[in-house]
Amino acid sequence: MTRRRLFGITAGTAATLAVTGAPAAAQGAGTPARRSPEGATELDAEGAWRKLAEGNRRFVTGRQVHPHESLRWRESLVQGQHPFAVVLGCADSRVPPELVFDHGLGDLFTIRSAGEVLDTSVLGSVEYAVEHLAVPLVVVLGHAKCGAVSAAVDVVRGRTQVYGDVSALVRSIEPAVLATPADADDARFLAAAVNNQAKRVAALAVERSVTLRTAVQHHGVKVIAASYQLDTGEVTRLT
Numbered sequence: 001m002t003r004r005r006l007f008g009i010t011a012g013t014a015a016t017l018a019v020t021g022a023p024a025a026a027q028g029a030g031t032p033a034r035r036s037p038e039g040a041t042e043l044d045a046e047g048a049w050r051k052l053a054e055g056n057r058r059f060v061t062g063r064q065v066h067p068h069e070s071l072r073w074r075e076s077l078v079q080g081q082h083p084f085a086v087v088l089g090c091a092d093s094r095v096p097p098e099l100v101f102d103h104g105l106g107d108l109f110t111i112r113s114a115g116e117v118l119d120t121s122v123l124g125s126v127e128y129a130v131e132h133l134a135v136p137l138v139v140v141l142g143h144a145k146c147g148a149v150s151a152a153v154d155v156v157r158g159r160t161q162v163y164g165d166v167s168a169l170v171r172s173i174e175p176a177v178l179a180t181p182a183d184a185d186d187a188r189f190l191a192a193a194v195n196n197q198a199k200r201v202a203a204l205a206v207e208r209s210v211t212l213r214t215a216v217q218h219h220g221v222k223v224i225a226a227s228y229q230l231d232t233g234e235v236t237r238l239t
């Protein structure tokens, strides 16, 4: 059964709801309804992950196809977007999701903040993609040698201080650092803290958002964590 049929909402209804921004309302008792706009991906969460993994394999091996960058494709997107995955990644310039996963315009709903830190704007953006664009998969993408996580490690260990809004950023990464088992090897500790941060953000997003929780519990949406290696270009799924 396709997701659209499963959710049983017509394109017209979906468009109206999207414009008005009304909550997924027609929920009532039982399984809440979920809108599925015309043209939304028919992939389920695992299908979306396979597509990302295939793109990453092309990237790792230098066999990118750089899809969906043509003039014609660009023009086809004027009427709307139908991304198949949300990628919540770090703002680090070395980890642009479209390149890492070898995808193009309209494919990924990308949200980036240093350390993949979750705040209300970031979470609202994820909710928008899942709720209004019917995206089936959310990937929280951490990466090796993350400067934001590294700063949080240094602050926790009293090696440095941070100021301004950076301190808020670092504070929100600290719980992941504190939950990382001690390791005499700094590089190994940082790698473990990076993975912890991605996993923690994925879990927190579902915990904090009723919209995401409903999508996960009733509509097969998955929120997973993954990690990117700067040297090999490889993305590894963590959850």
Ligand SMILES: [Zn+2]
Residues within 6 Å of the ligand: 090, 091, 092, 114, 115, 143, 145, 146, 147, 148, 149
């Ligand atoms: Zn980073």
